[in-house]
Amino acid sequence: MGKSDLLFLLFSCLALSSAYPVADNGLSRIKLKKMKLDEDNWIASWLESEAGESLRSYIMKNRFLGRLRDSSEDIDIVALKNYLDAQYYGEIGIGTPPQNFTVIFDSGSSNLWVPSSKCILSVACYFHSRYKSGQSRTYQKNGKSASIKYGTGAVSGFFSNDDAIVGDLVVKNQEFIEATREPSVTFMVAKFDGILGLGFQEISVGNAVPIWYNMMNQGLVKEPVFSFWLNRNAQEEEGGEIVFGGVDPKHFKGKHTYVPVTQKGYWQFDMGDVLIGGEPTGYCADGCSAIADSGTSLLAGPTSVIAMINQAIGASGVVSQECKAVVTQYGQVIMDLLQNEVHPKKACSQIGLCTFDGTRGISMGIESVVGERSSRSSGVHSDAMCSACEMAVVWMRHQLQQNLTQERILDYVDQLCDRVPSPMGQSAVECGSLSSMPSVSFSIGDRVFELSPDEYILKVGEGPAAQCISGFMALDIPPPRGPLWILGDLFMGRYHTVFDYGNLRVGFAEAA
Secondary structure (H helix, E strand, C coil): CCHHHHHHHHHHHHHHHHHCCCCECCEEEEEEEECCCCHHHHHHHHHHHHHCCCHHHHHHHHCCCCCCCCCCCCCCHHHHCCCCCCCEEEEEEECCCCEEEEEEEECCCCCEEEEECCCCCCHHHHHCCCECHHHCCCCEEEEEEEEEEECCEEEEEEEEEEEEEECCEEEEEEEEEEEEECCHHHHHHCCCCEEEECCCHHHCHHHCCCHHHHHHHCCCCCCCEEEEEECCCCCCCEEEEEEECCCCHHHEEEEEEEEECCECCCCEEEECCEEECCEECCCCCCCEEEEECCCCCCEEECHHHHHHHHHHHCCCCECCHHHHHHHHHHHHHHHHHHHCCCCHHHHHHHCCCEEECCCCEEECCCCCCCCHHHHHHHHHHHHHHHHHHHHHHHHHHHHHCCCCCHHHHHHHHHHHCCCECCCCCCCEECHHHHHHCCCEEEEECCEEEEECHHHHEEEECCHHHCEEEECEEECCCCCCCCCEEEECHHHHHHEEEEEECCCCEEEEEEEC
16 A cells, blocks of 8 residues: 555544544444524425325315325324424435435434535525535445325435445445425525434335444344434534434433334334313323434424414414314213213214224214215315314313313303414414413323423524424324324423334433
C-alpha cells in the first residue's frame, strides 16, 4: 500500500469518526436534532391534507359516514402519515464514501428511502441531498420499482443496494428506495431528506429487509433492542438520542412497563382506558390498540374521545348536525336504554339507527327506490346518523357513571356535538389557558401514563404570534385493527420508549 493510499485511509477514518459517533458498551448512538414547528410547515401540512387524495383524508372525511366499517378492510397506517409534524431527525450515510442524508427515524414504517439524483421532475428533490449511485464503490443495481403512499401523496422510485452507515455501524448491502418522485409541497419545506423505517418487515414495501433487521442479522448490535430518548428541554440544542443494541440508563427514571406486541407490522400493543383529568372516559374499558410511532408528534385516537378532550381543553371543532339531530330526537331514549342496562353496543340498533353484527353497530344502509343518487344520499345520511348515535352512547355512558342529572347529561352531549374534531386537521386552543386544562392519561400494562397540557399542546411559531394546537387528532380505525391510538413524539418525549425485538414487546418509563 502506497503512502497516498495510507493518507486516504487515515482521512476517511477521521471523517467517519467525526460524522458518526463511536459505540460504547456495545451500544450505537445516533444524536437527534429537534426542529421547531413553524408556520410554513403547518400550512403546507394542511394544504397537502386538503389537496391529496390520501387514505388519511379518506378516513377523516368519512368517519361519520360508516364507509370504513368493513372488518375485512385492513388500514395502512403508513398511508396516514404526512411527517410535517415530526420534529426529531438525525444523520446517516449511504455508499462508499458515505453520502450524508438527514432522515426521520420512523418506528411506524419499515422502508429506507432518500432522494435520487435521477429525481429531475419533482421540485422537492432539488431542495435536498440526492443519492448518486455512480459515486459509490459499493453500489449494486437492483432496479425493482417502488411506491409508498403517505397522507400527502406518494413517494415513488426504484430499489437499489448499497452500504448504509448508521452511527458507527456499517450495514452491508442494504436495500433502499431511490425516490424519483416526491409530493412537492410536503417535502419541499421539510427539513429532512428521507425516512428510515424501524417497523417490522410485514409492512415493508417490496418486502425489503428493514435496516434494523440487517443490523441484527449482520451481528452489529449487542442486543435486538433499540430505544428512543427525546429531549423535551427547549433550551438545549441536543434533540435526543436513539440507541441501537440496548438502552442507556441515563435516559430514564425507574423501571420500564413492558407490554407485548400484539400484531407485527407496527409496534402495536393493547391499551386500557383513557382518562381526562383523572376520570376514565370508558371508551377503551374493553380494550383498545395503540402504536408507538416516532414518525409523528401527534396523538391520534377515536373521534368520540377526542371530542371529549376538545370539550375539556376548550379546543375548537366543527358542528355535527347529525350529532345534534340524534341528541334531540333520541337522546332521552338512549339514556333510558343505558339506565335499563341495555348493552351499549346494541343501543343504536334498538332505536333503528344501526344494526348489530354481534360485536358492534353497523349502518342500516337504507336504500331509496327513487334512484341511484337518492339511494346514495339516503345511505350516507343513515351512515352518519349511526356513527353519531354511537358517539352519543359513549358520551352518555361516561356521564351516567358520574351520577349526573339527565338534563346535565343531555346538555353536555349537545356541547360535544359542537366540539367534533375537524376532518382536515388539528384544533386550536388558547395559549393562555394551558394552566386550567386537565391532564390526559393512558392506561398501559399495569400503569397510568399521564400527559400535562404543556406536554400535549404543540406550539407553532414564537412570541405574540405563536399559536397553540391540540396534539390530539381524530382517527377512527375500525375493527379488527381498531379502535386504535397512535402515540407519537408528544408521548415518547415524556416516556422513554424501548422497542424490544427479541422479546416482541414495547416498554415505557419516565424520561430523564
